[in-house]
Amino acid sequence: MDGWVGAWTGGRRAVHLGNVADFNEQFLPEGVGAAQRERRLRQGHHYAGMAACYSPEPALVVLPGLVEEAWIAWLARELEWGRVELYSGVADTVTLGRALAGRPALAERIAAGGRPVVGWGRTDHWGGGGPELAAVRRYESKAAAHELFAELAADHPGIVVPWQERPATTRRAARRLTARAARGGTTVVKSPYGVGGFGTAVVTPQELFAAGGGRALLRRLTADEVLPPGDGLLLEEFIDAGPAARLRDLTFDAVIGADGRVHPVGTGEMAVDGTHYQGVTVGPGAVPPELARTAERFGLAVGERLAAEGYRGWFDVDFVTDRQRRLAPTEANLRLTGPAVAFVLRARLDEVRGPGHLVRTLDGAPLGVRLSQEALHEHLDRLRPRCAALGATLLPLVPTTGYEPEPAVGLALAARSAEALDAAEALLTAANHALGRMFEALR
Template structure:
């Protein structure tokens, strides 16, 4: 492991993850999230949440550095895959999209046994976003204890307990105090006490992804809501906190170091060994994940190494509990060289995409790439797929003279009420990354101008 927290040779984690070769990618992000929703997933959890997961499953081409086949719940024109393949030297990638437009991924795939059998017959690894009972049945995996470990440590409470055990050997890793609150009335009381003392709190549902189910509550917001009880009622009514579940309450890190939000990714191999992938700097808006940057020099070596050492020890503890597969540990930079672990994710994550792309680009174009993912670049207008593809091709051409490579990652939300495009940008310096990002954001915001001449007065 290098001083910056990255694996000495990417082949180590690639071999542990995908066998070091090509793989079949299963876009089951919505199904993974749904297994933590109380009750039956078809009776609970609004359709919107499933739709969000299916949109995020468009990251499936990046579940390993070199896909052989990709299965997506949402329809995606093959031109997108052709564009990615040409930039990443993938060769032919078999694309099956639109298989779960109005259903869950595992149910839709179960209804296509011939496709599933043909993919299994390739002998290639079948890699999902995360392990679920449904995808295990489809891929023929036996109950090996992984699902129990996923269920246990995706809990933000159980993860902190594990962090506390591991941190005994890491004096520079402070683990925050966390309280479990089992009623809205008790929660309102804690919020009111903190507001009177001028303290900010973090409220978390026990399970949640990408910042969903996590709320930062400042004293000013309590006053604006008309008191703690009104604020808590509103959070539960709006679904920002899981109704009917316990709420975890933590102190907010008010004076963090910079960069604030970090994550460490690694793979637990079948034999239980831990293979570090690297440390990323995350971009977080409020509590929502928006992207990550990976590569040489993105953060001080000492900080990265500290995160990696603790993360590897957490990985070994997870292995002892039966987990195998990809995981990450999110940290808040508490300043003065201290890293406060926030949660564990026992699955692929958004930053994993940046690591996969960096590994592939380094393999086919030479080492030294930095990769930045931007999951939500706002578009100035709702754009149908064909027009969005042409816009993306234009962005590719605009970035090339800067020395940057642009790759579309989330192209399915261009016609949503809040249209956006997800992209990754690769370059060999942060200066070029910053310039390319500014260009992409400006050009995407200007999309609305094409309709200016036809807009009513």
């Protein structure tokens, strides 16, 4: 099988491991306390609910959190999967890899049958060791990725690389931040490693001086768990996209096959709130062709370098656009990502229902009230035919966050037009919000 699906799983049904927390843990700085580590572990376990869609058709799915079979059955109906073995609730206060180390029978079941095994990313427990993990640990660094981008950019018209510096100490970073703010400059502050918006902050002059200066602001961002403690922060140029509401944040995804060939998957427009990824739209027309070609050419060049250093598997390059609609690469992710799930869903729907699908993911759609998985399923099942009437297919992705203090649900919508996606998203937003008003009326 040609193309990225063949490079990813050979077109075969695969075993999916929800090892998000395992991957993230290897990049948490030593100074992060136990309580924050526990919160990050819990967040990773929730996000691992997306593991059901790590490839076009799973055969076996292993999830750290407890997920009811009804969610997998919903996806299986819509995506025309065969029977899927689900093992959930495998890990709670430990990573999935550590949990599997204590469950040899399940580990043997995963290995049985010789199916391809795909996970969120490579770790010591899965796919670890050798040049692949070395490449992950090198280029997941925003400093190393920036060096690679700067090296490649000269050969790629339409690409502009923001300047970046790494002050030796936090005190020095604070002084540099304050000096830039005094000149009216906005700066992006980054930890060398970070995921899901953690480790990145956009600092405006107004915010810095309102906080009492650079040192006070960095202390606050650390206390708020936006930035990790310790030295080594990166300061990066803020790219101003101007007044355009769309096409601020783009992604290009690709797969490096076992033979080292780079297979493009596609480009998508991400929804980002501040520095926090919220979801993506992929499919025909999601990104204008000229921007998509620019992102693909540069992303393939990045992939060739990653392949030369031994990396195999999924990766992406994220971009922001400037006022001239040039693309500024901001980071590389040598793993699956939220957009990867959207691309997988699009490929599967195009295969079983015919080409032309747009897919939009909503990673954390707020709910107006806390709901158990059973109640959440009933709520979404009532919305399913209403979405269908608008021309959209509703797919649940993260059902375990409905009972969190800030309840939410991860969803995907698929349709053949952006208008249908917009209408279905508006319907879901209104219905989710109305849950709170409904329960208030019962008080």
